[in-house]
Amino acid sequence: MGEKGIRIEHLSKRFGEGDTAVLALKDVNMRVLPGEVVGLVGPSGSGKSTLLKCLGAVIDPTSGRMALDGETIYDNGWKVRDLRALRRDKIGFVFQAPYLIPFLDATDNVALPPMLAGVPTGEARRRALELLTALDVQHRARAMPAQLSGGEQQRIAIARGLVNRPPVILADEPTAPLDSQRAMAVIRILNDMAKRFETAIIVVTHDEKIIPTFRRIYHIRDGATHEEAGEGRGFD
Ligand code: ADP
Numbered sequence: 041m042g043e044k045g046i047r048i049e050h051l052s053k054r055f056g057e058g059d060t061a062v063l064a065l066k067d068v069n070m071r072v073l074p075g076e077v078v079g080l081v082g083p084s085g086s087g088k089s090t091l092l093k094c095l096g097a098v099i100d101p102t103s104g105r106m107a108l109d110g111e112t113i114y115d116n117g118w119k120v121r122d123l124r125a126l127r128r129d130k131i132g133f134v135f136q137a138p139y140l141i142p143f144l145d146a147t148d149n150v151a152l153p154p155m156l157a158g159v160p161t162g163e164a165r166r167r168a169l170e171l172l173t174a175l176d177v178q179h180r181a182r183a184m185p186a187q188l189s190g191g192e193q194q195r196i197a198i199a200r201g202l203v204n205r206p207p208v209i210l211a212d213e214p215t216a217p218l219d220s221q222r223a224m225a226v227i228r229i230l231n232d233m234a235k236r237f238e239t240a241i242i243v244v245t246h247d248e249k250i251i252p253t254f255r256r257i258y259h260i261r262d263g264a265t266h267e268e269a270g271e272g273r274g275f276d
């Protein structure tokens with residue numbers, strides 16, 4: 041499991057015990073290389089969010105293996121002592137709901153992760169503004185979350201997930217609240233990030249607008265994955 045990027049082998053996750061147990065993941069196998077953006081597609085309840093939460097060390101898997109950025113993090117048990125540090129240093133999360141901090145403006149919501157990592161405030165804000173500009177929300181830089189539209193909030197949340205340039209980005213339905221043009225802008229930025237910073241990216245989606253952009257897609261059904269070639273349209 042020495043290669044960089046993301047590798048998942050025979051991952052399973054059971055919620056609960058006995059008669060009421062739910063086997064949310066049965067046999068998940070995935071590989072995402074550095075610089076690659078891979079789609080994860082499947083019906084509601086198929087285990088997509090559960091998989092991202094396991095990979096993001098937010099919940100415990102039941103069995104299997106996972107490696108991130110060249111390090112085995114789980115092998116029938118966590119292999120990393122400090123899961124909080126793993127999340128902070130290795131993984132950028134982009135959730136379905138934006139979860140912005142209500143008392144910080146747009147810029148400082150994005151500048152917070154680098155500031156927590158010890159980057160001086162001025163530099164952190166500069167990086168935040170660069171991403172807000174790339175996501176076309178720079179005109180809302182001083183606005184508070186409550187003043188922003190749903191689409192604007194989502195773009196701020198995406199900038200926050202990218203700002204520390206983590207080796208791995210996990211995005212759960214990142215384009216759901218966005219119109220088609222903005223959804224494509226987000227996908228373009230994720231592809232650009234992947235290429236520039238050798239990031240391995242998983243995008244959970246059932247958004248028909250963006251599915252044709254992936255070169256590789258994993259389908260998940262009843263907790264098991266299979267791989268398919270995508271159309272890979274528009275990003276060469
Ligand atoms: P998706 O994101 O693909 O819609 P989820 O990963 O959220 O699916 O859920 C997969 C399955 O696991 C579903 O049957 C769901 O009800 C179940 N599940 C998810 N989270 C929990 C939990 N905390 N406790 C019990 N069952 C859960």
Ligand code: MG
Pocket residue numbers: 088089090
């Ligand atoms: Mg989900």
